[in-house]
Amino acid sequence: MEADCPSPIITCDWFSFSIHSYYKPAALPHDFEEEVQSGTNVFKRRAIYSYRGAKVLTALSLPKSKILPQDIILIEVANRWLYDFCELENILQTMWPYYQFSNMSRIDLAADFEVDEHTMETIHRLSTGQYYVNGKKLGSMFFEDGKQRSAFDMNFGSVRSDIKWKLYNKTKEIGATTCHCSKPWITAWWRSNGLPLDNIWRLEVSYHGEKFSDNDRNRVGLADLYNVTMLRLVFAEFYKHRFVIKERGHTRRVNDKVVPFLDIWECQEEYVTRQRARVAGRYDDSDEARLLLNRLVQSYINSVTLSHAVKMDTILLIKRLCSEYGYFQYVRERWEWDFECQSPRKVLRG
Numbered sequence: 001m002e003a004d005c006p007s008p009i010i011t012c013d014w015f016s017f018s019i020h021s022y023y024k025p026a027a028l029p030h031d032f033e034e035e036v037q038s039g040t041n042v043f044k045r046r047a048i049y050s051y052r053g054a055k056v057l058t059a060l061s062l063p064k065s066k067i068l069p070q071d072i073i074l075i076e077v078a079n080r081w082l083y084d085f086c087e088l089e090n091i092l093q094t095m096w097p098y099y100q101f102s103n104m105s106r107i108d109l110a111a112d113f114e115v116d117e118h119t120m121e122t123i124h125r126l127s128t129g130q131y132y133v134n135g136k137k138l139g140s141m142f143f144e145d146g147k148q149r150s151a152f153d154m155n156f157g158s159v160r161s162d163i164k165w166k167l168y169n170k171t172k173e174i175g176a177t178t179c180h181c182s183k184p185w186i187t188a189w190w191r192s193n194g195l196p197l198d199n200i201w202r203l204e205v206s207y208h209g210e211k212f213s214d215n216d217r218n219r220v221g222l223a224d225l226y227n228v229t230m231l232r233l234v235f236a237e238f239y240k241h242r243f244v245i246k247e248r249g250h251t252r253r254v255n256d257k258v259v260p261f262l263d264i265w266e267c268q269e270e271y272v273t274r275q276r277a278r279v280a281g282r283y284d285d286s287d288e289a290r291l292l293l294n295r296l297v298q299s300y301i302n303s304v305t306l307s308h309a310v311k312m313d314t315i316l317l318i319k320r321l322c323s324e325y326g327y328f329q330y331v332r333e334r335w336e337w338d339f340e341c342q343s344p345r346k347v348l349r350g
Contacts, residue, residue: 005260005261007113008264009113009328010231010235011082011083011109012079012110013079014206015077016077017104018072019100019101020072020073021071021073021098022071023059023073028095029095031051035047035048035050039062039064043061044062045063045073048061055078056091057075059073059075060073060075075092079183081084083185089098103239109231109238111239114195115201117327122245123201124150126151127143127154129147129226129248131245132248136157136165137157140155141153152172153169154167156243162313163238164206167208168201169201170186170196171200174186230292233289236264245260246258290330292321293331297315298320299335299341
């Protein structure tokens with residue numbers, strides 16, 4: 001990785017999931033309030049739960065369609081509590097002491113970084129088509145007013161993609177919002193991590209699916225939202241394989257040159273090829289890559305709603321983790337999946 005590539009800070013910026021439980025909370029935590037609003041096109045009931053006037057959770061329940069389970073509740077965590085509040089799991093257990101986890105609805109991971117002249121040139125060439133993101137279609141773009149068409153917001157991925165990317169000027173977005181819509185917790189997050197506030201861009205990946213469901217599928221595992229190591233590892237996995245910038249120059253794109261963009265050390269060879277610790281013949285439980293691998297496999301095994309395309313994407317991600325972190329033997333011992341001798345398609349058929 002080139003030395004002048006910016007090193008980002010990683011955080012979770014959107015988190016929503018669904019559970020099975022009675023739609024009305026058994027109890028509200030101290031200083032919590034409930035505000036019931038009109039429903040949506042899918043759910044009859046919409047309730048906002050606030051702590052001392054600040055929204056914490058939005059819960060959608062009582063589905064209108066008979067196809068959906070009538071005890072399903074879709075929960076969206078308010079943005080500010082993804083940055084500086086670590087009691088979400090306790091809040092959930094207080095409100096719904098008896099619930100069953102259904103699936104992950106959406107998770108957004110964001111990489112915030114300070115841009116320099118070199119990085120801005122890369123962004124400009126992405127907007128003009130000189131560079132492209134391998135395998136991702138450039139979608140909507142927004143430009144600064146003026147003689148030069150300078151993009152400040154770019155989207156990658158089709159409407160049907162389970163993984164979408166957004167690259168935009170976060171400082172501009174925050175500065176353009178009103179005082180009622182501003183997000184001071186984000187600027188506070190930047191300060192605590194040593195980032196300036198005047199020229200910060202964000203690369204954001206949005207995933208819709210079930211890959212990050214809990215192993216036991218009856219607890220949401222909200223503590224992972226504040227595990228910086230886990231978030232960096234998950235983002236690095238997406239970034240390394242799903243946001244590869246290339247310079248357009250050949251008829252066969254396989255020959256196009258890869259353009260470095262962000263300095264994420266979890267993507268570098270000295271990280272992915274290091275030996276994994278084993279304790280008394282067993283794999284070290286502190287290994288974040290192994291924990292992520294377990295989540296992916298359990299999500300694949302237990303899910304009955306994933307499409308064939310998403311299942312294949314999950315299998316390919318599991319194989320990459322096995323290849324880069326040396327877990328072929330671990331997966332073979334625990335789940336009898338032999339990626340070294342079988343293709344991912346054969347595993348999927350099996």
